[in-house]
Amino acid sequence: MTKIYSGGRAKSAPLLGRDTEPTIFEISSPGRSSYQLRTTGVPETPLASFIPAEHLATEVVPLAEVSERDxxxxxxxxxxxxFSVDLGAYPLGSCTMKYNPKFCDAVAADPRLNSVHPAAPAPLIQGWLELLVTLEETLCEITGMSAATLQPAAGAAGELTGLLLMRAYHEANGDARRRVLIPDSAHGTNPASVTLGGYxxxxxxxxxxxxxxxxxxKAALGPDVAGIMLTNPNTVGLFEEEITEIAAAVHEVGGLLYYDGANLNAILGVVRPGDMGFDIVHMNLHKTFATPHGGGGPGAGPVxxxxxxxxxxxxxxATRGDDGTFSWSTPAHSIGRVHGWHGNAxxxxxxxxxxxxxxxxxLTRVxxxxxxxxxxxxxxxxATLPAAYDRPCMHECVLTSSELKAAYGVRALDVAKSLLEEGFHAPTVYFPLIVDEALMFEPTETESLQTLEALAEALETIAQRAADTPELVQGAPWSTPVTRVDEARAARTLIPTEDAATRL
Ligand SMILES: Cc1ncc(COP(=O)(O)O)c(C=O)c1O
Incomplete structure (x- = not known):
C-alpha cells in the first residue's frame, strides 16, 4: 500500500487493500451457473408442475450468471x-458498536432454538416461551419497570410502540392530548416517532x-402535553442531573416520561429509568446486549x-401461568401487534x-x-480535540474540532475520514446538531487501554498533519479501497442498477 503522508501509522492499524473489485455483473458470463444438478437417472419434471404458471416470471430477469467459486x-x-467490529475499534458514538462475544452467536445457532416455527403450538415450545418470559422479567428488573413487550424490531420501532402506548393511556383517560416535548439534543428518530405517533x-x-x-x-408544560421523550445519559453523553425534578414537573401536568434506552449501556446495573421516574423505556438490545448490527438490522427494541x-x-x-407452564396471552386493552411474529427471536x-x-x-462492570x-x-x-462540554461524560464523549477548522480549515468530517486510514472506524460526526464540528466517540467497554492509546495517538497524528499539510487531511482517506466520496450526491442521485457507472 502506498503511504502518501509522513505521519506515523497507529500501532494496531490493519492494512486495507486498494485493488479494485469488479461488480458481480462484470464477473458474469452467459450460461455460467452456481449449481449443477445431475441429469442422468432423474426423470425430467417441468417447473410448472411445482409452481402455478401465473407465478412464473414471463420475462428473463437480467441477473449475474456466475459459478459458486466466483x-x-x-x-x-x-x-x-x-471495516467491521471484529476487525478493530469502532467508536461510532450513539451506536454502541461493542465487540459481540461469540458465545451469543453460538446460542443463536443452536438448532433447538432456530429450527422452531413461531406458529408452533405453545405446549411444544415451552422452552422458547420460558426464554421470552425470562428475558422480559430480566429487562424489567434492569430498567425498574413492571412488564415489557419484546415485539418491536429495533429502537425506532420501540419508540413508535411507546408513543402508541402513551396515546392509548391518555385516550383511555378520555384525554387525547397533543404535544410531546423533546430536547434539542435528541436522536433524530425521536421527533420522527412522535410525528408518526400522531403528536x-x-x-x-x-x-x-x-x-x-x-x-x-417548565415553561413548555401544559395540560395538552402527552409526555416528554428523553434519554439519560442524554445524547451529548451527559447525565441529566435534574431528572427527578423533570419527572415531577411532567407528571404534575399529567404527562408521561419516555426513556430512549439506546444509552442503557451507560447505566446498566447502576441506576434504573424506573427509579428516575420514567413510565416507558425502549431498549436497543442489539446495542447494549450484543448482537452484530448496523446497516439497518437486525435489531430488537423491547419496550x-x-x-x-x-x-x-x-x-x-409469552406468559408464565400459575402452574409453571407458559402460553401466549394478549393484555386487556392491547394496542395490537407491532411485529408480524413475536420479535426478532x-x-x-x-x-x-x-x-x-x-x-x-x-453488567454493572460493563x-x-x-x-x-x-x-x-x-x-x-x-489538548487536541476538546470536549464540547467540559465535565465528566458517561459512555460517550462529544469532542469538537472547531479549533482545527478555525486554524487550518480542517473539519470534523476530514478528521473522521483520516481516522479510517489509521485503522479505526470513524466516530459519529456533526451529531448532536447543537455542537459545532462535533465528533462523538463511544469507545465502549470492550476496547482495551492499548487500543484507546492507539486511537488517541492516531487522532494526535491527524491533528499534527492538519497543521503541517491540511490538504492531506482534507482529502483523506487516500489508501482505503474507497477514497473520498461525494456522499450528498450518492444520496440525491441514487442509481441502484448494475450499469450505474456508465450512467453517471
Ligand atoms: C439515542 C438513540 N435513539 C434511538 C435510536 C434508534 O435505534 P434503531 O437504530 O435500533 O432504530 C438510536 C440508534 O442509533 C439512538 O442512538
Missing part, C-alpha cells in the same frame, strides 16, 4: 475491504451545561412500562445469553468500563 470469491474479497413536537433547548434547560421545560401502562402492551406475549436469545453470562455484577473508557479518551484528547 460468487464466494467475489463476496469474500469484498468482505475483506470492509406534535415541542423542542426544549439545552443549557450551557449541555443538559435540559429546566426553566424552558418496558410502569404498572399503569401494562394493560395496553402489544400482544400476544435470535436477537432476543443473544440478549438473554449475554445477560445470563454477565450476571448482575458483570457500564463502569464503558464510562471509564469514554472519560479516559476525553481527558487524553483535551
Amino acid at each position: 460468487l464466494v470469491g467475489h463476496f469474500t474479497r469484498l468482505s475483506h475491504r470492509q 406534535e413536537v415541542t423542542t426544549i433547548p439545552s443549557d450551557e451545561r449541555g443538559l435540559v434547560d429546566l426553566a424552558a421545560l 418496558a412500562v410502569s404498572s399503569r401502562l401494562v394493560e395496553f402492551l402489544p400482544g400476544p406475549k 435470535m436477537v432476543l436469545a443473544r440478549a438473554l445469553a449475554y445477560i445470563e453470562v454477565h450476571g448482575g455484577d458483570g 457500564a463502569q468500563h464503558a464510562v471509564l473508557n469514554a472519560n479516559w479518551l476525553r481527558k487524553r484528547l483535551e
Whole structure:
C-alpha cells in the first residue's frame, strides 16, 4: 500500500487493500451457473408442475450468471475491504458498536432454538416461551419497570410502540392530548416517532451545561402535553442531573416520561429509568446486549412500562401461568401487534445469553468500563480535540474540532475520514446538531487501554498533519479501497442498477 503522508501509522492499524473489485455483473458470463444438478437417472419434471404458471416470471430477469467459486470469491474479497467490529475499534458514538462475544452467536445457532416455527403450538415450545418470559422479567428488573413487550424490531420501532402506548393511556383517560416535548439534543428518530405517533413536537433547548434547560421545560408544560421523550445519559453523553425534578414537573401536568434506552449501556446495573421516574423505556438490545448490527438490522427494541401502562402492551406475549407452564396471552386493552411474529427471536436469545453470562455484577462492570473508557479518551484528547462540554461524560464523549477548522480549515468530517486510514472506524460526526464540528466517540467497554492509546495517538497524528499539510487531511482517506466520496450526491442521485457507472 502506498503511504502518501509522513505521519506515523497507529500501532494496531490493519492494512486495507486498494485493488479494485469488479461488480458481480462484470464477473458474469452467459450460461455460467452456481449449481449443477445431475441429469442422468432423474426423470425430467417441468417447473410448472411445482409452481402455478401465473407465478412464473414471463420475462428473463437480467441477473449475474456466475459459478459458486466466483460468487464466494467475489463476496469474500469484498468482505475483506470492509471495516467491521471484529476487525478493530469502532467508536461510532450513539451506536454502541461493542465487540459481540461469540458465545451469543453460538446460542443463536443452536438448532433447538432456530429450527422452531413461531406458529408452533405453545405446549411444544415451552422452552422458547420460558426464554421470552425470562428475558422480559430480566429487562424489567434492569430498567425498574413492571412488564415489557419484546415485539418491536429495533429502537425506532420501540419508540413508535411507546408513543402508541402513551396515546392509548391518555385516550383511555378520555384525554387525547397533543404535544410531546423533546430536547434539542435528541436522536433524530425521536421527533420522527412522535410525528408518526400522531403528536406534535415541542423542542426544549439545552443549557450551557449541555443538559435540559429546566426553566424552558417548565415553561413548555401544559395540560395538552402527552409526555416528554428523553434519554439519560442524554445524547451529548451527559447525565441529566435534574431528572427527578423533570419527572415531577411532567407528571404534575399529567404527562408521561419516555426513556430512549439506546444509552442503557451507560447505566446498566447502576441506576434504573424506573427509579428516575420514567413510565416507558425502549431498549436497543442489539446495542447494549450484543448482537452484530448496523446497516439497518437486525435489531430488537423491547419496550418496558410502569404498572399503569401494562394493560395496553402489544400482544400476544409469552406468559408464565400459575402452574409453571407458559402460553401466549394478549393484555386487556392491547394496542395490537407491532411485529408480524413475536420479535426478532435470535436477537432476543443473544440478549438473554449475554445477560445470563454477565450476571448482575458483570453488567454493572460493563457500564463502569464503558464510562471509564469514554472519560479516559476525553481527558487524553483535551489538548487536541476538546470536549464540547467540559465535565465528566458517561459512555460517550462529544469532542469538537472547531479549533482545527478555525486554524487550518480542517473539519470534523476530514478528521473522521483520516481516522479510517489509521485503522479505526470513524466516530459519529456533526451529531448532536447543537455542537459545532462535533465528533462523538463511544469507545465502549470492550476496547482495551492499548487500543484507546492507539486511537488517541492516531487522532494526535491527524491533528499534527492538519497543521503541517491540511490538504492531506482534507482529502483523506487516500489508501482505503474507497477514497473520498461525494456522499450528498450518492444520496440525491441514487442509481441502484448494475450499469450505474456508465450512467453517471
Ligand atoms: C439515542 C438513540 N435513539 C434511538 C435510536 C434508534 O435505534 P434503531 O437504530 O435500533 O432504530 C438510536 C440508534 O442509533 C439512538 O442512538
